[in-house]
Amino acid sequence: MKILALEFSSPQRSVAVVDDGQAPALAEVIETGGRGANALGMVEAALRQARLEREQVDCLAIGIGPGSYTGIRSIIALAQGWQLATQVNLLPISSADCIAAQARAEGLTGPVAVVIDAQRKELYLANYDLLPDAWRATEPLRLVSLDQARAQADAGRLLVGPEVSRWFPDGRVIFPRASALGRLAVGRSDFLPGHQIEPIYLRPTTFVKAPPPRPVP
């Protein structure tokens, strides 16, 4: 199965092509900066590197955050358009899992906490144990304060994430990479129709409601 992986949840966006029969990614294109408008340009470049035609793609693996809503929504919409055209399979994957997998791929082992900017002085945080040949989630994603994240570091966990050094100088900067995302998709078949895929929303909406309408006498 040819998997095209798209990870746009962090300031570093990437697209990779992974073949489930081969361990390393066939191709990976990485961009930093800008608004991520060049998604299809990156897709074309990755496919070209992998010597594949777009029609050969069997599955799109999509990083669904948490993270930049703009980046995540742009690739979900992209995946929806692609599926409307070709019925390609879509597989949403947590970007926190992707960071954990990338951390292990970069040689880290032991307990880590993945932290992702949640704005408003809060972070998304999930705990993982990284083993030499695998990783496993130990506590699921949740919204935490900076102090709560600091407590994780004080308890001996290495904090990792795309912007971790903004708050924790001792943390290790790890971006969610499309190549790691693609490998997470290998062997999976829990595909979803595009309209059921949405970014991971952990914070309840708190928009101000209007007073109830006043009946006209």
Place this chain on the structure above:
Amino acid sequence: MLLAIETSCDETSAAVVHEGRVLSNVVSSQTALHEEYGGVVPELAAREHLRNLMPIVRAALGQAAIAPNRLEAVAATRGPGLPGALLVGLKAAQALAFALRRPWLGIHHHEAHLYSPWISGEPPSAVFLPVQPNVSLIVSGGHTLLARVNGELDHELLGGTLDDAAGECFDKIGKLLGLPYPAGPQIDRLAREGNSSAYSFPRPLLDDASDDFSFSGLKTSVRYFLRDHPRLLEDGQAIRDLCASVQRAIVEVLVAKTVRAARRARVSWVTASGGVTCNQGLRRALATACTAEQLQLRLAEKVFCTDNAAMIGILAERKLARGQAAMDLCADIAPGWALSPGSMP
């Protein structure tokens, strides 16, 4: 055969057009979602577009009895609009075009509105060839502007609102009156039972030589009036009179400035579109004024007044027919794209 997608604000729409005929035009409105907030919440609009887009596109393709691989081109609204909302439709359209290896066009929402009054009939078809030179009023909750259309794909912006759009003014005054969102249709309904001469409100920029509009002062005037007359809100007839008076003030400005621009531009046609063009008072007043001035009037049918993908598709098809090249599939959204000719994001 062209598929068009429109997601510039709070309506998710998809349409299939072919040689000027609208084969399908499916619109899903988010009004009920935003009603409890008293206005469009951009974040909620983006979330809803992401949920609605695929079913709406499939419905449009189904109604047109078209398989995706029979599409010859894809278009989407590129701007202006809410960034998060535009992004969903634009990226999906680009990917659809990419996967099918078809040309893609990003369309200016207001430019499409210039042609929506010329879509009519059953099934709806564009009847604007040859395009009659006209002055076009586009008036909605987000925009109020006047443009001169010299011919097909040839227009110039004459003026626009300096602050609130007319529809925004209706909605904000409706909020002051405790009316549900969107208040424009409510005010229009109540105004029919009211005396439009009961209260006098300013007609902003009515005598100004420019083609610009300004409605925030009118809204403030109503706010102060209600502050000074709080008991009015307990009197149903007074509310109806107020709605009629406010509507008359807004409509008089819109109509007078539109007709004056048409006279100055020496055109014999006036067109109007945008959500506020559904307002019965405005439609009547435009008809009366144009008759008096011997101007021909084309008002967009109500389904094409509000945001719709059919007008996006009609314009995109004309652009392709006139030789416009397909756009780069990496073109970004243009939330603040001006209507002025040559204005590119």
